[in-house]
Amino acid sequence: MTATNEHDSLIRRGLWITALALVALGGVFAQALLRTPVERWQGPAQKILYVHAPAATMSLMAFLLVGVASMGYLFLKDRRLDTFAEASAEVGLAFGAVMLTTGPLWARPVWGTWWQWEPRLTLTLLLVLLFVGYRTMRTAIDDPDDRARFSAVVGIMALVLVPFVHLSVYLFRTIHPQPVIFKPSAPSLPWEMLRVFLMSMVAYLAVYVGFVTTRYGIGRRAAAAEAS
């Protein structure tokens, strides 16, 4: 099998995973609308949890993996890690866009304001902006070696910035809902909500895998074209 065929089959596989994941996600959303109870205080707006929280988690996970792949690249100098970092950063931005649009839609009825300059919001917004910068920088460098090394440096620095983001959440007052699922004690979400939420996480994860596989295939094809 030639290299081009290999990339094309990777892209095809990615598109298949994406299609299946989106169907699953549709099923999860139907469940969230029809089969979960309406929260007493927040009303139907609470259902955005099933869209917002997994998107936020996937976005942060995607950026985390950019940092991990970047460290791997600087040690191993394997171009595939750079291509993966590029793919994960872009997919992270897509999930970040979902996070940043659904958040205000929920906040308007519940907090009474679209946006609050609250540490967690401010700094996730900044993380998204930082990765917009990361992506912009990639397009502004012609030499593929320079591009891979420079991007890896920015990816690692962004990863290190995250704990400072997290620390600031506790240093400053916050009105963002505190974690109800990922926390040291048992989840405080009722089971009928938690069930759908976990299904949503799995569906979102599948979307991430589908997107990244497709984008990685495209990146590999572009790198092969660049080299020849």
Next chain:
Amino acid sequence: MTTFRGALVIAAKDLRVELASRAALTSAVTFAVMVLVIFNFARDPGEVSLAVLAPSVLWVTSAFAGVVTLNRSFAMEQERGAMEGLLLAPVGRSAIYFGKYLANLAFVLTVNAVLLPLFVLFFNVALGVALAWVAGLLVLAAAGYVAIGTVLAAMTVRTRFAELMLPVLLLAFLVPPVLVGVQATTRLLGGRPAGEILGWIRFLAIYDIVFITLGWLLFPATMDE
């Protein structure tokens, strides 16, 4: 030559070159003063008192001036092809990083040293111990973000639209120190005891240690192999 001596030699070289023309420093200082002045006009005197706005103005001006100053830090190497010379010098990459870091820190602190008295003058801030603490906070914050800026500037200088790429990347890293600086300055200028800001000083110290170390580890990757 040890890393330490090499770093000092490189820093001294940058300072001598700058002192010969003073072009970058003069522009950065002028820029900082202009930002201070503009902030004063961006305020409705009847609605917002000077004292309420002062800490934010100080930190935002200081951060912007820092970015402008850092933007020039590798311009000379790029424009005159001096990077090869620097890389061929009998010093390690660590010495280049720390040398550049020290020179950049000296430039940024010089701009801040001009900025702070003007800030006191324009915003009618009382002289005293609180102001000394604020000066200390500015130094502590600069020590961290200059390390990040040194690494980022080494890369962005070799990208297209270099002058725009550095702010786009660096500003996100400036948010933690600016956030902390504004909070602490508000308390200090409001007459609160210095003990109240110890947590924020610790935060800035950790930020400095982490990013100076990270910059040292990552800087070699920004130089040509």
